[in-house]
Amino acid sequence: MATANGDGVLQDREKTTRPSQTSDHEPVLPKTRQETESGTKARGLGFLRVKTAGESGRKGLHPLQFLAIIWRSSSWISRAVNILWPFVPAAIAVSRIDAVKDQHVMKFSLAYIAMVPCANLIGFAGQELARKMPHMLGVLAETTIASVVEIILFMVLLVGGQYYVIQAAILGSILANMLLCLGLCFFTAGIRREVATFHAAVSEVGSNLLLIAGLGLAIPTVFQRSIISSGFNLTTEDIDARVLNISRIVSVLLLIAYALFVVFQMHTHRGIYAAAFEHDEERDADGHKDRVKAKLTFTECIIALAVSVALVTLIAIALVGEIPAIVEQNHVSDPFMGLILVPLVEKAAEHLTAIDEAWDNQINFALSHCIGATLQTAMLNAPLVILVGWGKNVPMDLNFEIFDIVMLILAIISVGNFLRDQKSDYLEGFLCVMIYVAIAVAAFYFPNPHDVAGHGEGGEAAGGAAEHVARHLGLL
16 A cells, blocks of 8 residues: 655555566566656766667667557557557548548548547657656656647637637636546546545645636636727727737746646655655556566657648548638537537547546656646647737737636636545546536537627627627637
């Protein structure tokens, strides 16, 4: 049984018996990343150390073993997702065949499904690369690599002028991580044990930052609604210009806050986080199996990442190209597309990894993936899109729908209450998922923004609403 330590790691309530996986004739494999660091040749110094061989015991590229390891993946869930790989060439081919250019539902569906195994490969390769790094650098690298899908989708949407979908997808990504992914982690961990416990540093710092990020994202929206409701003598262009400037300044502040959080996590307070992750590795229910699995080399990780990122980019272009037709011809609202459908596929890698870790009683790692990915979306990816839009001189801002931003703030408060006692069970997980499903249903019935213009009482109000919506849709 794992015992509590001075850094506040809570006592695990589950005893795990692990048979020895070594013998007198077999080399003893490292149990933690620290042991690997001290036992293998590394590149770099200190916490930036990256080992060439790591835990794989090999170097370079071995094609057959490379493909076999990718197929086996990290868990049975990821392995099941690999069955979807035939959809990848099909989606790319169909997107370039003129004979089916009007089959928008088929092309969107193929691209949507094809995105899942590609995102899974990015997540798996990032996980394998993280094994070759110290704890904190590994977690940060793994979370950042898994966010590549989201960044690519945001940039493709930005080039296509689909600003409203980007805004909904930003909040949808946060909601998917906080409610769906975290809820599934709580539920999965609760199936195998009565209560899952996690470290205060992971939960408290994360939940506090989430609240600050949510408030920061809400400032432009609250400002815009306050100006309109107060009856100030300002034109729509003046209000939009002020909101745009506020969004850009808030984005810079969020980026600074995220950079400071990285320093806090990886330098000044990394010992606290390292203790939590070491505790997770000690109580890993499948740790003895993971240590004997064949793993990718550093070179193979880089190749897998390069291939998967290239495929994700191609499929993202095909997917985004079909969104306008799906919205206009198949009665799928922009809020549902941006808030639910896009985030689900872009966050597939993080969700699969976190759920597998929660099942193995590595709840601190699972929380780091859920909360870390959420913080990256709110404090890194979203501000990055705003600043790229600034560089391209396009009106990309943080003026969200009231429904979206209210759901975000309420979700942050709810999740913060669940994290406060540093314990979770399957009931809390079910409640998080239930709330996410309820928000998805509301988003499905939410009207498209362009429908607002047709239902105004006055011509001036309708004209102002239409102009504001047109700006969001990239028509102006």
